[in-house]
Amino acid sequence: MQHKTIKVLNFLFLISLFSFQIATCQNKTKIDSSSSFNTILFKVTSTDHKNVSYLFGTHHAFGKTFFDSLSKANQALKSCDVLIKENLNIQGKMAEDIINKRTTEVKWNKYLVKEDLAYVEDLFANSPTDYKKMTPTEMYTFLNRYFKQQICLNKNANDTSLSLDDYISSKATEQDIALYGLETTEEQIELINKDVEGMPRRTHKRRLANIINKIRTENSNSCEETDWYSQMQIDYKLDTTCTNTLILTDRNNKWMTSISNMLKQKNCFIAVGLSHLMFDCGLISQLKKLGYTITPIEVK
Template identity: 25%
Template sequence: MKNIIVLLLAFIAYANVGFCQEKGLFYEISGNGLVAPSYLFGTIHLICEEDFYLGQQVLEKVKSSQNLVLEINLDDPNMMQVVFSNINNPSGEKITDYLNDDQFDATQAFLKENASVDINMMKSMRPFMLLSMLYPKILDCETKAYELELMKIAKQNEISIRGLESIEDQLAVFENIPLEEQYKNLYDYVLDFEKGRRDFLQLIETYRSKDIERMVEMVSESPEYKNYQGILLDDRNHNWLSPMMAMMKEGNMFFAVGAGHLGGENGMVNLLRKEGYTVTVLEE
């Protein structure tokens, strides 16, 4: 069931401009009065199993941490209830209010073939829910999710799991993006699915190269997301800063968030440095 949330995480795009110059996915946070360092690891929410990698140093720091802190607490027993209670557009809008008959028929056929979903029976389902169902098909491989793998390690070592925001916070992000644009993005995937696949695979390859600056630049150039950088990334990064600082005062924390949140003027690395912390890239 948690795979559904991981697909939603994958949909929330990386849409920031590059600022942090060094390459790397793994950082130590120290100084500024901290009694123990904490760690910040950039994930990609879905990746082919053969490309999945967690370095020894990452594994050691997770196992020795006081808490594993994700974007949202995927171990929250109430999470799925919240998701399913918000699966439809809040005011009852339907996909047929935004797509004409030909567009709807094409989208219905595509989702039935590629995601085994018949949207004729769920016309009010939120567009990002429908689009998230296509991510396994985009990769077309056995997949792993960094968040779920990190959770397994945490549970094996009896480490508590926390979140920087609630699932309600993440769902609310989409309230600020017009439904017309969300359904247009869905239909654009139907029209040129191979382009969507190429773009996503290129994003994964850039993640594997640890080139965070290029990764966020790629997505900031995408027409779907560039107008919503503040909503999708900047605002959330700023909102995470206070709880991160409060948690680090408690002890050694291991933060794992989407890699697109690390770079940029409003990225977590720069925001933490501006608060007076020493943020040092580590080999992962």
């Protein structure tokens, strides 16, 4: 693959937290399972109030074209009073702002061979983010998302269009729908790094070398995740225990406090990474336990 320098690289990598859990969800789906649904959209209703809300499981590498094709999801968003998403992009408090304020630089020659380091330098040549101040974990997270967008979804290297989550946010703003973030960008960055805290340098080196090689060779054999999501034949494994306490269980539990309160007051469109809807700690299971009726809705 002949590398193309990105003219504007919006470093919104942190919402790619989804990629840390998705590997546990990629087993072939069982459509006859009671927790298998051919959708990523669910209606949320209760006998205690008249509000009608929706859960929408996102994949952050997708964007405008994908969401615009989902007529029912667009109708659901339009019917709501507030959009609830993982985080809000606030000027001065975005990932690039947080990273650029750091005073410590990573010695990348300890993590990347000369050729790979040159590739990264070229990639970030016109980026507002100082890659020298990123951690190896943050770099891997960014490159992993870049791989999914450029190789798996064939997104043009100079395409600066929004991620799926942020595109939904822009649609909500156009329709005067209020926005609510469940956590801050800073909290998400801390989680990304804490999730692999203590990982040996040799493991970081191997992961970075592998993902750069996949991008260079346009290795679409590793695109199961995006293929799986776009097909929307998903086993939500609602009876399966969550295995990642930090990224899934703890965050879901924290989010539920805000979500349950807002569902009683407003018609809400909740757009979060698909894995947060899955498993016994997911939002679907937790809302069911609170007495809500969760109804799968076709997105088109």
